Amino acid sequence: MSLDDWILALHVLSAFAYVAGMVVFWVLVGAVRRTDTPEPTIRMGPVVKVGNAAVGVGMGGTIVFGIWLAFSVGGYDIWDGWIIAALVLWALAAETGRRTGAAYTRGMDKAQELEAAGQSGPNAELLALNRTQSGLVLHSLGSALALLILIDMIWKPGA
């Protein structure tokens, strides 16, 4: 196996980590929609960290190993249309992911604030934050961008 084979494997593994992280967040988005008390919200914290790690490693790996492959593999160039499209989609997905994280962190912050104040009962504001509509829309948009990247990678339009 050549170095490029290994880099391709790492690129694909990174893509899997990224999408796996997105799936983790879909499950969490669904789980917190009915959560109006601090304790179950905070309990999701470690799973959120797993999702963050998967998305972080995945996004970092896809871009680093992807650019390596664009320069190293014969027949592909960094300025190929489908590669430029992937880079643009990746950047949009990264920003969308950052905004989604910020939207859902408000619920976690509120839960920690309530717990620190000794309030363990249902809280309407916490429920509203956990049900953030903007967070849901952003996560849907991020998932659509991830899907478009996958389509671009498989069909390679113009290659």
Added chain:
Amino acid sequence: MTSVLAAVRPDSWNFPLFVHVLGAMILVGGTLTAASALAFARGDVRTLRLGYWSLLAVSLPGYILMRIGAQWIYSKEGLDDAPIEEAWTGIGFAVADAGALLLLIALIVGGVGVRRLRGGSGTGLLRATMVISLLLLAAYVVAIWAMSAKPV
């Protein structure tokens, strides 16, 4: 090898490959969610249920999609009629088939565990489901490496 990497496959192979890869990604995501939720539940019934349902409602449909896509692309490549004896297809089929059995065992064991949660027990069975999920994740990493690097 670079020429193989750069090769553009026939257009008719793209959709089956898309179905295969998308299914595999959903499978890995569901299994990662299940393993994490079950590992960090610390006996919390709601989190244990979340972990189990991730495996049932996300990983299982992902597996079915992945397996349908795999057979479809295998057939498109003409490998049904002329199978190839290469390590990457062997690893792929081994992980898919043994993985299906393990996933089924994890779902049955976890299902019994979830039912027993009402009576205050079942956490041990769900711990077994978590261990199987972690094993599956390790196997999936090997399979993804084999499918992409294609060792002969």
